[in-house]
Amino acid sequence: MKIGLIIATEEEFDTLVKGFNVKPEEEKDDIYHTFLLKINEHEVYCANSGIGEIAASALTQYLITRYDVKLILNYGVVGGLKSNFKIGDCGILKSVVHYDFDISDIDPIDEATYPEIGSFEIPLTRKYIDIVKKLNPELPELICASGDKFISNKDFKNKLVKKFNADVCDMESAGIVLTALKNKVDVFSLKGVSDTASDEEYNAFVVKTCETLFKVLKSILYSL
Numbered sequence: 276m277k278i279g280l281i282i283a284t285e286e287e288f289d290t291l292v293k294g295f296n297v298k299p300e301e302e303k304d305d306i307y308h309t310f311l312l313k314i315n316e317h318e319v320y321c322a323n324s325g326i327g328e329i330a331a332s333a334l335t336q337y338l339i340t341r342y343d344v345k346l347i348l349n350y351g352v353v354g355g356l357k358s359n360f361k362i363g364d365c366g367i368l369k370s371v372v373h374y375d376f377d378i379s380d381i382d383p384i385d386e387a388t389y390p391e392i393g394s395f396e397i398p399l400t401r402k403y404i405d406i407v408k409k410l411n412p413e414l415p416e417l418i419c420a421s422g423d424k425f426i427s428n429k430d431f432k433n434k435l436v437k438k439f440n441a442d443v444c445d446m447e448s449a450g451i452v453l454t455a456l457k458n459k460v461d462v463f464s465l466k467g468v469s470d471t472a473s474d475e476e477y478n479a480f481v482v483k484t485c486e487t488l489f490k491v492l493k494s495i496l497y498s499l
Contacts, residue, residue: 280321281349283331283447287322290485294493307334308371319348320344327423332400332450334339339458347455347462350492352469352484353419354426360443360468363484365491366417367404367466370396372439373449375422395439397452403463405453420494421449432454443468
């Protein structure tokens with residue numbers, strides 16, 4: 276199977292390169308410097324989107340169009356919103372909430388709700404969640420609030436928990452998931468908590484969280 280693996284930050288990308296002992300500078304074949312990993316019978320096309328929903332969506336579409344991938348896999352760090360998620364904890368996204376999306380002023384529809392979905396929760400592919408849960412039953416299923424904002428404001432953090440029951444937050448997941456779904460391509464996301472909505476924590480713990488996350492990612496890729 277052809278898989279597109281999307282990473283958004285340099286720390287995530289560097290951990291992947293080091294973990295698989297590859298030299299992506301020798302594999303440059305397109306504008307994203309995509310490099311190929313061959314794992315079992317799978318071809319895994321890996322690239323760094325950069326930060327934000329638009330950048331992540333653009334890379335998702337690129338991998339689908341150019342390489343005809345059948346599964347979009349995303350892994351990376353997130354901010355923890357609820358107190359039960361600690362730095363270094365890993366989890367699976369069951370759904371994302373694009374909290375920046377709001378047409379409630381012109382349509383009788385709730386904030387963050389896409390009409391074609393009918394809910395503020397945008398689901399990821401259940402099949403792959405179930406596969407990974409069988410391999411890693413300890414991994415919790417999470418709701419991710421996603422938007423183009425690094426959240427360090429406690430009041431805003433509490434709003435996302437209260438309104439959407441969000442567990443974690445990031446800046447790419449909605450773009451990745453929405454683009455994959457529009458192309459009828461499966462999508463799965465593994466996330467690790469690098470901070471509890473604090474920029475100081477992020478800078479201190481992001482590399483360690485990436486390393487923890489990569490170990491889980493590697494076991495998943497070799498088990499698919």
